Amino acid sequence: MRLILFGAPGVGKGTQAKILSSKLNIPHISTGDMLRQAVADQTELGKKAEEIMNRGDLVPDDIMLGLIKERLQKPDSDNGFILDGFPRTEVQAKSLDLHFAEMNIKDFNIVNIDADENEIIKRLNRRRVCKECGKIFSLDEIEGLKTCPNCNSENSFYLRDDDKEDVIKNRLEVFRANTVPVLNYYSNNRKIVTVNGIGSIEEINEEILKGLQN
Numbered sequence: 001m002r003l004i005l006f007g008a009p010g011v012g013k014g015t016q017a018k019i020l021s022s023k024l025n026i027p028h029i030s031t032g033d034m035l036r037q038a039v040a041d042q043t044e045l046g047k048k049a050e051e052i053m054n055r056g057d058l059v060p061d062d063i064m065l066g067l068i069k070e071r072l073q074k075p076d077s078d079n080g081f082i083l084d085g086f087p088r089t090e091v092q093a094k095s096l097d098l099h100f101a102e103m104n105i106k107d108f109n110i111v112n113i114d115a116d117e118n119e120i121i122k123r124l125n126r127r128r129v130c131k132e133c134g135k136i137f138s139l140d141e142i143e144g145l146k147t148c149p150n151c152n153s154e155n156s157f158y159l160r161d162d163d164k165e166d167v168i169k170n171r172l173e174v175f176r177a178n179t180v181p182v183l184n185y186y187s188n189n190r191k192i193v194t195v196n197g198i199g200s201i202e203e204i205n206e207e208i209l210k211g212l213q214n
């Protein structure tokens with residue numbers, strides 16, 4: 001199965017993508033994770049992307065297109081993939097369509113996870129990530145813990161720079177201006193499965209799988 005996951009920052013795309021990836025046995029391709037890795041490794045790309053990401057702005061389309069095309073050519077994507085965080089602009093969506101056409105890919109599913117902005121701001125402020133294994137937690141889940149429940153690393157929780165309140169507001173603005181039009185673009189010629197992003201992780205996951213079956 002080929003899946004494109006849409007949703008505002010903080011709506012739970014990454015969490016759902018990880019679960020779907022293990023249930024459906026297809027790779028989770030997160031452009032945000034790829035960029036964060038490049039920043040951590042201080043590659044040429046990472047150096048270019050770091051400041052842009054810290055502001056909550058978008059990395060230029062040509063860079064993103066090169067990155068995603070290279071990733072989709074890896075053999076693990078042959079039987080499907082989950083795109084999380086791509087495409088984020090109409091230019092990216094149109095280029096992805098061209099790339100799919102070149103690769104003779106006709107079928108892909110679009111899932112949109114929807115949630116209220118105030119809820120998102122609250123959630124992102126309370127989101128912590130383990131810097132060792134990448135697992136995402138809410139502060140409630142790790143209150144008083146010194147080690148990560150997933151990988152046992154010590155003192156590894158951090159608040160992403162772009163999860164700070166003023167940056168979150170910019171990311172939501174960027175989402176409205178650049179990414180909502182992508183959904184409109186697809187809604188002209190594709191079925192979009194929309195699920196409510198407020199609820200338990202399991203409930204939302206079931207809703208996505210049910211929507212994909214119909």
Ligand code: AMP
Nearest residue numbers: 031032053056057058059064085086088
């Ligand atoms: P995410 O983890 O998906 O929220 O992405 C974190 C940041 O990486 C975004 O705020 C952007 O700065 C950058 N980024 C990720 N994916 C893209 C993309 N498809 N186009 C442009 N910038 C991106």
